[in-house]
Amino acid sequence: MDLQTLLQQMINGITLGSTYALIALGYTMVYGIIKLINFAHGDVYMLGAFVGLAVVLMGANIWLAIFVAMLACLCVAVTIERVAYRPLRSSIRLAPLISSIGVSIFLQTLMTLLKGPQPVGFPQVVTNTIYTVGLVKISTVQIIILVVAAVLMIGLQLVIKRTKMGKAMRATSEDLRTASLMGINVNAVISFTFALGAVMAAAGGVLVGMYFNSVFPLMGVMAGLKAFCAAVVGGIGSVPGAVLGGLFLGVAEVLGVAAGLGSYRDAIAFGLLILVLLFRPSGLLGQPEQRKV
Amino acid sequence: MLELNGVSVNYGAVQALTDVSLTVEQGEIVALIGANGAGKSTTLWTISGLVRPRRGRIIFDGQDIARMSPNRIVALGIGHVPEGRRVFATMSVQENLEMGAYVTKGGRKMREAMRRVFDRFPRLEERKNQLAGTLSGGEQQMLAIGRALMSRPKLLLMDEPSMGLAPMLVREIFAIIRELNAQGTTILLVEQNAHMALSIAQRGYVLETGSITLTGPAVELAGNPEVRRAYLGA
Numbered sequence: 001m002d003l004q005t006l007l008q009q010m011i012n013g014i015t016l017g018s019t020y021a022l023i024a025l026g027y028t029m030v031y032g033i034i035k036l037i038n039f040a041h042g043d044v045y046m047l048g049a050f051v052g053l054a055v056v057l058m059g060a061n062i063w064l065a066i067f068v069a070m071l072a073c074l075c076v077a078v079t080i081e082r083v084a085y086r087p088l089r090s091s092i093r094l095a096p097l098i099s100s101i102g103v104s105i106f107l108q109t110l111m112t113l114l115k116g117p118q119p120v121g122f123p124q125v126v127t128n129t130i131y132t133v134g135l136v137k138i139s140t141v142q143i144i145i146l147v148v149a150a151v152l153m154i155g156l157q158l159v160i161k162r163t164k165m166g167k168a169m170r171a172t173s174e175d176l177r178t179a180s181l182m183g184i185n186v187n188a189v190i191s192f193t194f195a196l197g198a199v200m201a202a203a204g205g206v207l208v209g210m211y212f213n214s215v216f217p218l219m220g221v222m223a224g225l226k227a228f229c230a231a232v233v234g235g236i237g238s239v240p241g242a243v244l245g246g247l248f249l250g251v252a253e254v255l256g257v258a259a260g261l262g263s264y265r266d267a268i269a270f271g272l273l274i275l276v277l278l279f280r281p282s283g284l285l286g287q288p289e290q291r292k293v
Numbered sequence: 294m295l296e297l298n299g300v301s302v303n304y305g306a307v308q309a310l311t312d313v314s315l316t317v318e319q320g321e322i323v324a325l326i327g328a329n330g331a332g333k334s335t336t337l338w339t340i341s342g343l344v345r346p347r348r349g350r351i352i353f354d355g356q357d358i359a360r361m362s363p364n365r366i367v368a369l370g371i372g373h374v375p376e377g378r379r380v381f382a383t384m385s386v387q388e389n390l391e392m393g394a395y396v397t398k399g400g401r402k403m404r405e406a407m408r409r410v411f412d413r414f415p416r417l418e419e420r421k422n423q424l425a426g427t428l429s430g431g432e433q434q435m436l437a438i439g440r441a442l443m444s445r446p447k448l449l450l451m452d453e454p455s456m457g458l459a460p461m462l463v464r465e466i467f468a469i470i471r472e473l474n475a476q477g478t479t480i481l482l483v484e485q486n487a488h489m490a491l492s493i494a495q496r497g498y499v500l501e502t503g504s505i506t507l508t509g510p511a512v513e514l515a516g517n518p519e520v521r522r523a524y525l526g527a
Contacts, residue, residue: 164391171381171392178379181341183367183396183444 001258004135009258010251015142015211017250018149022204023227024234024242025156026197032173032237033193034089036096040080040103041201042224048073048202049209049219050111053122062125062210066148069202077198078191086187104220111217119216122209145207152200153243160239165192173237222266226253229273235286244284248272294319294479295340295448300349300359302332302339302503309335310503313349317448322470322480324490324511326524327500333483334376336500337450340481341373342366353448368396372446376453376483378437382426386417389425389436393443403443410439413469431462438469448479455486467493487524491515499524 001009023045030038052069056062084103088095130139160166165188172179172189180186208223209215226249234245249269256268264271282288295317302310310332317323327333338344340351342363351359358366367373372393381389390410394403411418414435420428425436434454441449451470455463463486471493474480484490491497491511499507499520507514514520 164395167384167388167391168395170384170388174381174383175379177343178375178381179392180343180363181367181373181375182392182440183364184392185362185364187362 008136009254013251013254015145017247019204019208020227020230021243021246022200024230024246025200027228027231028242029193029197039100042220043104043107044073044198045201045205046220048205049215052206053215066206069206070199073198073202074195077194081194119214122213226269229269233276235283238285241285296352298350300346303347317481322474322494324494324497325483326487331500332503370447372441372449374437374441374451378433380425380433380436387421393440406443450481452483
């Protein structure tokens with residue numbers, strides 16, 4: 001692989017990876033707060049893609065589509081938490097996990113019923129010019145993905161670091177019991193966390209739909225699994241870890257395909273997951289779990 | 294000010310508290326002593342709303358708080374210094390204090406509260422940007438106390454504030470408790486260090502396997518042969 005190809009694939013990999021990162025953030029934040037692997041998260045991403053598509057088909061531009069998809073998924077995710085997870089908060093840890101698998105199947109089936117199983121194309125909403133920068137080519141769609149992902153991640157970081165709610169999120173994820181003793185409304189914090197994760201995933205869904213020109217009810221399955229891998233590779237519970245893991249997996253996948261492993265495309269993420277966990281069981285940036293007395 | 298009336302708590306099939314009744318009057322320090330696993334922490338968690346009692350009433354300032362959520366109870370004026378300090382290790386000292394003022398509306402009130410905490414614990418001000426996890430044990434205990442004071446509680450629940458501290462620091466912490474009380478904060482103190490606790494409290498309760506077995510003025514409890522044998526190592 002010459003330098004030009006390598007650089008080009010890096011750009012493509014980072015683009016793909018930043019969409020994984022957007023989804024991975026939701027997994028990692030929810031896990032950080034309530035130790036739940038939210039299997040329905042990939043399907044919230046799928047819903048985001050469908051909502052975005054619907055808005056675009058009504059003649060709106062891509063920004064409005066992303067915005068509406070974010071709002072819609074925010075409501076959906078908060079409702080899911082309220083209906084399917086909160087009532088199970090005090091039962092065994094496996095119960096909400098199984099509930100999330102149920103929600104996932106429900107959303108996939110619902111969308112298959114409504115929209116049919118076939119992928120739907122995404123209308124060309126932006127003039128996709130291809131720019132040449134030095135050795136590499138980058139398209140308008142790629143630039144949009146990178147910019148939206150970067151803005152959202154920086155925004156998320158600011159929310160977590162600076163706002164009262166963000167600080168409460170960190171406190172709750174460190175010690176839920178003590179957080180509630182301090183007067184933090186833990187239920188509100190959990191809803192807020194689901195909302196943040198859903199907003200990120202929804203944007204990811206619209207961007208991916210546009211990038212690959214395809215939206216379908218099961219699109220959240222593989223993307224969700226890979227993003228989950230990204231979150232684990234980065235260190236589940238760690239926000240920077242999710243971003244790093246997403247980019248890492250995206251780049252690895254694209255480079256793997258370019259190196260002739262195209263038929264193993266989906267296996268690359270899982271292979272890397274196993275490899276990373278062998279050497280760093282808590283992920284790249286994860287903290288080893290401390291046993292609380 | 295605070296009255297527990299026939300409070301029973303279950304953890305699944307295990308009965309953690311049985312028919313616990315106790316009162317704390319305005320301005321008092323009341324000590325709750327007992328062995329490990331007697332239900333001292335459970336009592337405090339129940340008052341703070343973390344654990345729901347199966348039976349009984351908890352009256353604070355004339356209101357039944359037994360079924361309220363923890364955040365509403367904090368807002369009513371009950372602060373909690375948890376066992377083992379439980380500072381938010383990955384957050385700065387200042388952020389920890391902000392979390393203590395979570396129910397406080399408005400930045401000005403919060404800054405005033407923080408000013409008061411820093412005046413009381415200058416060491417915390419020196420280290421306000423440091424991560425709480427990097428503080429020494431004594432400093433973490435001060436932070437845990439300062440954090441609970443941020444909501445300006447009328448009643449402060451303190452769970453084993455002397456745990457794991459060197460004797461000199463234990464004396465310092467107890468001096469702080471006495472000072473807080475002198476300035477008007479009512480205190481319900483849970484301690485395994487019964488000797489220290491009874492030396493600063495006005496009244497005490499002895500908790501054994503989830504029930505109150507003895508109660509009386511602290512001096513009397515400290516002189517009670519049974520208490521001396523079981524908790525004072527005499």
